[in-house]
Amino acid sequence: MDEALASVRQVExxxxxxxxxxxxxxxxxxxxxxFVGMVSGVASxxxxxxxxxxxxxxxxxxxxxxxxxxxxxxxxxxSEDEGVPYEATMTFRHRSRFHAGLFFDHELMKEFEWxxxxxxxxxxxxxxxxxxxTFMRTNNKTYGFxxxxxxxxxxxxSLWNETLAFLRGEGGEQRVVVCVGRRCxxxxxxxxxxx
Numbered sequence: 001m002d003e004a005l006a007s008v009r010q011v012e013x014x015x016x017x018x019x020x021x022x023x024x025x026x027x028x029x030x031x032x033x034x035f036v037g038m039v040s041g042v043a044s045x046x047x048x049x050x051x052x053x054x055x056x057x058x059x060x061x062x063x064x065x066x067x068x069x070x071x072x073x074x075x076x077x078x079s080e081d082e083g084v085p086y087e088a089t090m091t092f093r094h095r096s097r098f099h100a101g102l103f104f105d106h107e108l109m110k111e112f113e114w115x116x117x118x119x120x121x122x123x124x125x126x127x128x129x130x131x132x133x134t135f136m137r138t139n140n141k142t143y144g145f146x147x148x149x150x151x152x153x154x155x156x157x158s159l160w161n162e163t164l165a166f167l168r169g170e171g172g173e174q175r176v177v178v179c180v181g182r183r184c185x186x187x188x189x190x191x192x193x194x195x
Contacts, residue, residue: 027052056105
């Protein structure tokens with residue numbers, strides 16, 4: 001809770017205090033009243049808190065939990081042998097699936113054209129003196145980010161192979177493996193239409 005509150009304070013101090021944008025918090029379980037009160041007291045804009053529906057957060061009904069867990073732990077063991085970092089929890093998998101696109105279907109997200117995921121532990125080293133959303137709208141941008149790191153293809157071998165197959169079908173093979181940091185992207189919601 002302390003890291004989340006610190007991130008909100010940073011964004012408020014460095015950016016949102018000048019613009020007053022709404023804060024929307026989503027979690028797979030209800031937020032504690034203490035957290036709601038503390039965050040609402042720091043935020044310059046409106047705050048809203050929602051619970052992610054179980055069907056959205058958990059594995060789809062057609063996926064065997066036991067088989068999924070076994071596959072994840074098998075991949076973790078193989079990646080550890082090769083020195084590849086890998087998150088070892090089902091919670092991480094659920095969160096990744098949710099952030100991959102299911103979040104924009106949440107009722108509280110319907111009103112927004114843009115979103116900026118702010119996560120616990122974010123640090124900003126400078127002020128953001130202009131309105132990022134206005135800049136992107138004015139300049140006809142649909143996706144912005146401030147961090148891109150190299151990813152090892154061994155982290156997600158099936159994704160890597162499927163992506164290469166797609167690229168070959170489109171007339172070329174490119175081997176650029178970059179991970180855009182989830183903590184630093186600013187997408188326009190319509191970019192996710194059709195997912």
